[in-house]
Amino acid sequence: MEQIFVTDVAPRDGLQNQQIPVSTDAKLELIDKLVAAGVQSVETTSFVSPKAVPQMADAGELVPQVNARWPQLRSSVLVPNLKGLERAHAAGAKEIAVVLSATETMNRKNINMGLNEALEVSEKTLAAAHALGLKTRAYVAVAFECPFEGETSLDEVLRLSARMHAAGAGEIVIADTIGAASPAQVKERMNAVKKVVPLAQLAIHLHDTRGMGVANAWAALEAGVRRFDASVGGIGGCPFAPGAAGNLATEDLVLMAERSGFSTGISIDGLMDAIAFASAQLQRPLGGRSMAWLQREKAKRGGIQPE
Ligand code: COA
Ligand code: ZN
Numbered sequence: 001m002e003q004i005f006v007t008d009v010a011p012r013d014g015l016q017n018q019q020i021p022v023s024t025d026a027k028l029e030l031i032d033k034l035v036a037a038g039v040q041s042v043e044t045t046s047f048v049s050p051k052a053v054p055q056m057a058d059a060g061e062l063v064p065q066v067n068a069r070w071p072q073l074r075s076s077v078l079v080p081n082l083k084g085l086e087r088a089h090a091a092g093a094k095e096i097a098v099v100l101s102a103t104e105t106m107n108r109k110n111i112n113m114g115l116n117e118a119l120e121v122s123e124k125t126l127a128a129a130h131a132l133g134l135k136t137r138a139y140v141a142v143a144f145e146c147p148f149e150g151e152t153s154l155d156e157v158l159r160l161s162a163r164m165h166a167a168g169a170g171e172i173v174i175a176d177t178i179g180a181a182s183p184a185q186v187k188e189r190m191n192a193v194k195k196v197v198p199l200a201q202l203a204i205h206l207h208d209t210r211g212m213g214v215a216n217a218w219a220a221l222e223a224g225v226r227r228f229d230a231s232v233g234g235i236g237g238c239p240f241a242p243g244a245a246g247n248l249a250t251e252d253l254v255l256m257a258e259r260s261g262f263s264t265g266i267s268i269d270g271l272m273d274a275i276a277f278a279s280a281q282l283q284r285p286l287g288g289r290s291m292a293w294l295q296r297e298k299a300k301r302g303g304i305q306p307e
Contacts, residue, residue, distance in 0.1 A: 001263040005227045007203070008034050008250050009043040010278065012078055014235030016046065016053050018282055024058045026281050028065055033277055034232060035070055037270025039250075042066075043097065043229070046078035047087040053239065063091035076137055080111045085125050089132055096129050097137035097173070098122040100164065102156050105148035106141060106177075110240045119163060126167045138169035139205065144189065145180035147242045154189060162196040172197045173229060176216065177241050179209030183219035190223035203227035206248040208234060213248035214256045214289065221262070228253055233275040233286035249288020251275070268294060 011031055015022055022030075031042055044066050050057035059077065066075050076095040079085045088096050100122045101107045107118040122138060129136050143157045157174070164172050174193055176186075186204070194202055204220045206213050206229070217228060231247035251271045254264045272294060279286045287294070 001261060003226070004221070004257050004262045004264055005041065006039065006250060006253065006264055006266060007041040007043055007074075007076070007227070007229050008039045008232055009205070009229045009247060010034070010231040010233065010235050010250070010274075012043040012046050012056070013229075013238070013247055014231040014233070014278075015055050017237040017239045018055060018235070020282055022055065022281055024061050024065070027058075027062055028069070030232075030274060030278055030281075031066060031070070031073075033270065033274035035073060037232075037274060038264075038266040040265065041074035041076070044075045044077055046080075047084035047091075047093075048078070048080050060087060060091045063088070063093050067092050067094070076135075078139075079125060081121050082125055082128060085128055085132075089129075089134070093134065095135035095137065095170075096125070097139055098125050098164075098169070099139045099141055100160055101141040101146070101177075102143050102152045102160055103146040103149045106146050106241065109148065110141070110238070119160065122164065123167045126164070126169055130168055136169050137171040137173055137203075138164035138167070139173045139175050140164065141175045141177045142241070143174045144176045144185055145178060147178050154192060157189065158192060158196055161193050165197045165201070169201075171201050171203050171227065173203040173205050175205035175229075176207055177205075177238055179207030179213065179245060181206070181216050182212060183215045186216045186219040187223050190220050190225050194224060199224050199226070203229060205229035207236065207245060208248050208252075208288065209245040211289070214252050217248060217253055217256060218260070221257070221260070232271050233278050234288040235278060235282070235286055246288075249290075251294060252288035252290050255290050255294075269298070272298065
């Protein structure tokens with residue numbers, strides 16, 4: 001079976017927007033459950049302004065504990081600027097992700113920089129991270145639609161993706177930040193992006209706002225993409241992008257991929273333990289589109305694995 005590679009972004013993209021404060025210990029417990037489920041790559045936290053995102057204020061305490069407990073885990077952290085990189089490096093981060101939005105207004109709202117400045121800062125941050133021996137990812141955010149400017153220019157997405165690739169980013173992550181993409185658009189854009197970024201370094205980050213998360217993931221699979229961001233239980237959303245609802249749920253992605261002949265190495269039962277835990281922490285029901293069915297099956301058989 002062909003493998004797909006999943007990065008669970010729940011500890012960062014999932015938690016950053018939650019009103020209920022989640023303790024460092026609870027974040028570690030969530031990561032513990034993800035690792036137990038077979039997840040090999042996690043976006044652990046972000047080193048951003050604690051005023052902008054209070055939920056990520058404990059990044060400096062979280063990273064060393066994650067490194068100590070799971071030395072084999074691929075753990076990345078989001079950094080918006082050189083100050084973020086400095087803090088991440090001081091905490092022992094091994095991989096960082098820069099975030100570059102494909103429109104002027106989204107960069108302003110998210111990181112208080114225009115597009116040109118955001119591009120320059122992303123390139124400088126990548127160069128500095130490489131000089132420190134860190135691995136890197138680069139998000140190209142609002143790569144389909146921007147909540148402020150409408151449909152994003154494909155040429156701009158291609159230009160920024162190529163720049164991030166030229167800057168040496170290990171992985172370029174094309175992000176549908178507000179979950180507005182359609183499968184046809186995903187197919188078209190990923191087919192175009194793979195001409196400027198090798199498929200082995202190309203990832204997609206999807207949200208499920210309009211119920212098209214899984215269909216979009218399938219379109220990306222058909223375009224040859226094998227690297228996916230998803231969030232267990234579908235927890236997520238960007239506080240600076242109005243209308244951004246939950247991420248594509250990891251359990252939906254895993255179920256779809258495994259039923260379609262791909263292997264993920266991830267156990268859905270294990271994900272369900274993580275969801276139950278996150279649900280208790282956030283005091284609300286969580287889970288993707290498949291959750292009701294997964295729960296019924298689990299109750300019937302006392303456990304479910306996708307064939
Ligand atoms: N981590 C922590 N503090 C930071 C920081 C970082 N990465 N970057 C800047 N700061 C601090 C500065 O030291 C300064 O602190 P002070 O007021 O105590 O002097 C303050 O933040 C303002 O610095 P400035 O450079 O003017 O930043 P800003 O106000 O223009 O904000 C960002 C820019 C990038 C720091 C802020 O917009 C941010 O953190 N955005 C993150 C958005 C996010 O997480 N989005 C979701 C993920 S995509
Ligand atoms: Zn996201």
